[in-house]
Amino acid sequence: MADQTSTANQWPADAAPYDLISPARKRLGWALMAAATLGLLATILVQILYKSEVDTVGFETWRPVVYAYVLWGVALGIGQVLTRGEDGQRALFLLPALLFTIAMVIFPTLFGFYIALTDWNLSSFSGRKFNGLDNFWQMVGDPYYRNALFNMVLYVLAVLVEYVIAFGLALLLNAQIRARKFFRVVFLMPLMLSPVAVSWMVGKSLMEYRFGPAATLARHLGWDNPAFFSDPIIARISIMVLDAWTFIPFMMIMLLAGLQAMSREVLEAARVDGATAWQTFWQVTFPLMLPVSVTAVVLRIIFKLKLADIIITVTSGGPGGATDSVSSFIYREYRDRSNVGYGTMLAMAYLVIIVVFVTWLLKLANRFVRNVN
Amino acid sequence: MSVQTTNYTVSEIRSPASFITSRVFIYGALVFWAFICLFPIYWTITTSFKSAVDVTQGHLIPFVDFQPDWKGWRSLGLSPDSIFQTSTVRDEFFKRFMNSVITSVGASSLAIIIGSLAAYGLTRYRYKFAWFKNEDISFFFLSQLILPPVVLALPFLVLYREVGLLDTRIGLILLYTLMVLPIVIWIMRDQFNSIPVELEEAALVDGLSIWGAFFRIVMPIALPGMVAAFILAMVLCWNEYFFAALLTSTDAKTIPVMVASQTGSQGINWWSMAALATAAIAPLAVIGIALERYLIMGMTAGAVK
Numbered sequence: 001m002a003d004q005t006s007t008a009n010q011w012p013a014d015a016a017p018y019d020l021i022s023p024a025r026k027r028l029g030w031a032l033m034a035a036a037t038l039g040l041l042a043t044i045l046v047q048i049l050y051k052s053e054v055d056t057v058g059f060e061t062w063r064p065v066v067y068a069y070v071l072w073g074v075a076l077g078i079g080q081v082l083t084r085g086e087d088g089q090r091a092l093f094l095l096p097a098l099l100f101t102i103a104m105v106i107f108p109t110l111f112g113f114y115i116a117l118t119d120w121n122l123s124s125f126s127g128r129k130f131n132g133l134d135n136f137w138q139m140v141g142d143p144y145y146r147n148a149l150f151n152m153v154l155y156v157l158a159v160l161v162e163y164v165i166a167f168g169l170a171l172l173l174n175a176q177i178r179a180r181k182f183f184r185v186v187f188l189m190p191l192m193l194s195p196v197a198v199s200w201m202v203g204k205s206l207m208e209y210r211f212g213p214a215a216t217l218a219r220h221l222g223w224d225n226p227a228f229f230s231d232p233i234i235a236r237i238s239i240m241v242l243d244a245w246t247f248i249p250f251m252m253i254m255l256l257a258g259l260q261a262m263s264r265e266v267l268e269a270a271r272v273d274g275a276t277a278w279q280t281f282w283q284v285t286f287p288l289m290l291p292v293s294v295t296a297v298v299l300r301i302i303f304k305l306k307l308a309d310i311i312i313t314v315t316s317g318g319p320g321g322a323t324d325s326v327s328s329f330i331y332r333e334y335r336d337r338s339n340v341g342y343g344t345m346l347a348m349a350y351l352v353i354i355v356v357f358v359t360w361l362l363k364l365a366n367r368f369v370r371n372v373n
Numbered sequence: 374m375s376v377q378t379t380n381y382t383v384s385e386i387r388s389p390a391s392f393i394t395s396r397v398f399i400y401g402a403l404v405f406w407a408f409i410c411l412f413p414i415y416w417t418i419t420t421s422f423k424s425a426v427d428v429t430q431g432h433l434i435p436f437v438d439f440q441p442d443w444k445g446w447r448s449l450g451l452s453p454d455s456i457f458q459t460s461t462v463r464d465e466f467f468k469r470f471m472n473s474v475i476t477s478v479g480a481s482s483l484a485i486i487i488g489s490l491a492a493y494g495l496t497r498y499r500y501k502f503a504w505f506k507n508e509d510i511s512f513f514f515l516s517q518l519i520l521p522p523v524v525l526a527l528p529f530l531v532l533y534r535e536v537g538l539l540d541t542r543i544g545l546i547l548l549y550t551l552m553v554l555p556i557v558i559w560i561m562r563d564q565f566n567s568i569p570v571e572l573e574e575a576a577l578v579d580g581l582s583i584w585g586a587f588f589r590i591v592m593p594i595a596l597p598g599m600v601a602a603f604i605l606a607m608v609l610c611w612n613e614y615f616f617a618a619l620l621t622s623t624d625a626k627t628i629p630v631m632v633a634s635q636t637g638s639q640g641i642n643w644w645s646m647a648a649l650a651t652a653a654i655a656p657l658a659v660i661g662i663a664l665e666r667y668l669i670m671g672m673t674a675g676a677v678k
Contacts, residue, residue: 060537061535061536061537062535062536062537063536063537063538065536066536086583089582089583089584090494090498090500090583091494091500092490092584093490093491093493093494093498093587094490094491094494094495094500094510096486096487096490096491097487097488097490097491097514097554097558098491098502098510100487100550100551100554101513101514101517101551101554104547104548104551105517105520105525105551108525108528108529108532109524109525109528111528111531111532112524112525112527112528115527115528115531168402169406172399172402172403172406175399177399177400177403183403183407184665184669185661185662185665186407186410186411187406187407187410188661188665188668188669189410189411189414189658189661190410190413191608191661192608192654192657192658192660192661192668193414193612193654193657193658194611194612194614194628194629194632194650194653194654194657195612195614196612196614196629196632196633196653197417197628197629197632197649197650197653197654198413198417198650198654200632200633200635200646200650201413201416201417201420201646201647201650202413202416205416205420205428205643205646205647206413206416210429211428211429211430211431212431213416213431213433216431245409245410245413250672253669253672253673254672254673257669257673302518302519305519305521306521306522306523306615308522308523308614308615309614309615309629312614312615312618312633313614313633326521326523327521327522327523327615330523330526330527331523331526331615331618331619334526334527334530334619335619340527340530340531343527344527344528347521347523347524347526347527348524350521350523350524351520351521351524354519354521355519358519
């Protein structure tokens with residue numbers, strides 16, 4: 001790993017004496033790092049040979065490789081301090097997080113791209129077989145996956161409705177009211193509670209067809225057949241409502257912070273100029289709130305793209321896969337069919353779509369904010 | 374984030390009648406939404422005291438509609454009359470509960486430690502790892518936020534099996550740390566940016582080392598931010614379901630997985646289900662009420678400049 005920390009400008013230049021490192025110490029540091037690297041490589045090599053049955057000496061699981069990686073990280077850190085002194089100490093701040101994230105993200109993702117190209121069913125005995133792009137072609141022709149992607153579009157669009165409600169609530173909380181703290185705590189509550197536990201209770205009993213209070217209320221309001229989860233369109237809306245219940249507080253809190261950070265003078269000026277409350281909102285408050293709004297909506301969309309637990313617990317994708325999100329669909333692909341190869345291909349395709357979409361979204365958001373202000 | 378009372382003068386200009394109308398509307402809307410937020414919680418708690426008939430007839434108000442009974446809690450082994458008897462369900466519940474506590478506290482602590490260090494380094498020094506500069510490293514960390522769990526789930530399933538971490542709490546802790554790390558770095562970067570560099574410069578002149586200055590000077594000031602990040606991370610880890618459902622089976626199962634797997638062969642026992650759900654949401658409800666200030670601080674970090 002070639003890394004150099006250049007001395008930061010804001011630090012006094014007289015820190016130089018600390019950087020006087022004896023050649024012996026430097027050699028020790030290099031030796032330590034080299035030894036650790038060799039040790040790590042040797043462990044991996046022995047394990048590969050053992051697993052491919054070339055060699056009889058090795059370990060039962062790959063866990064020693066993990067230990068070797070941790071030791072290598074520690075040695076790398078010590079080596080940095082030994083060879084580079086104060087610069088090394090600075091690098092030490094970043095190293096743990098960096099080594100951790102690289103090990104936990106880069107390697108599994110690359111491995112995932114490999115699995116995606118294999119035919120691998122954990123419940124069959126044949127094991128892993130490389131099958132090239134077969135999974136990809138199967139995915140292209142899979143109507144259920146296409147439906148799940150389409151559902152994600154709908155679910156993401158529902159964020160706009162959530163945004164309107166959250167903005168309204170933030171305005172309410174920002175108004176001159178009594179018991180503001182009480183209402184804020186109450187409004188924040190849904191975000192704290194386990195979505196699985198709540199969606200169980202809400203989705204499976206509160207919205208129960210025969211006796212759930214929500215169904216009873218719907219009957220009183222004139223809906224004869226209040227089945228929340230049997231019609232595909234109504235089921236999707238029910239899922240959106242459940243998810244919105246959990247996450248509206250998140251946007252609300254961000255928007256409230258934005259409202260409170262707004263300068264009072266601007267609003268005063270608008271009022272002095274004779275603007276009505278309606279005009280003040282559209283001409284002053286809303287434009288000033290745009291940056292916060294965009295941040296809140298983008299973050300919310302990113303969370304929405306991970307939507308799975310509510311669908312898995314309440315509908316398991318039903319009726320007939322109508323409410324499936326991509327995540328819940330892949331979850332069932334594994335749970336019901338143990339189809340690791342195909343499931344991973346779906347996940348990797350989703351990752352590519354998400355990365356493209358979010359990049360586009362961030363660009364759009366930037367341009368949007370700049371144009372309005 | 375403290376809330377100042379806003380002094381709108383608009384009410385002074387308007388007529389009394391329209392003032393009252395607007396008050397009625399505002400409080401009406403507030404109470405309506407409070408009802409929407411609280412009713413499911415109320416329903417969950419009361420259902421845990423209902424018998425089957427009370428559930429299926431949709432009775433709502435205890436003592437008026439139905440006679441509360443410890444039925445749900447008895448099935449968990451947590452009602453007053455069963456709490457001193459041995460109960461396998463209770464043992465199972467406490468095992469899951471401790472799993473949830475250990476994984477979420479462990480993951481949040483680990484994320485706070487490595488996340489704070491990284492955030493501090495990124496706000497104070499200029500790094501250059503190969504061709505990656507500070508901005509690129511920050512982006513690398515924050516971009517983990519968009520990574521959906523489903524992408525990592527199956528590779529991890531396979532890797533954990535090879536490494537022997539499947540169905541262990543350590544395995545979950547590592548994954549949860551990864552999940553909350555970007556949020557922690559985001560919050561802590563905001564925190565450290567708000568602390569003037571002069572403080573550390575003075576400490577360095579006084580002879581403290583870089584790490585000494587960090588631990589003795591910066592950490593105490595940034596503590597509220599760390600608490601905020603810790604609590605937010607706790608909430609996310611406690612409620613996490615997807616990884617836990619895929620990667621644990623018997624030993625390391627957490628509370629949400631236990632809740633979700635409660636469908637018996639002879640239908641659903643609403644009362645025990647409700648008791649379990651209540652027990653699962655209670656710790657966070659308490660945290661939410663007691664530490665709301667920190668939660669809001671964590672969520673609004675970096676949102677408002």
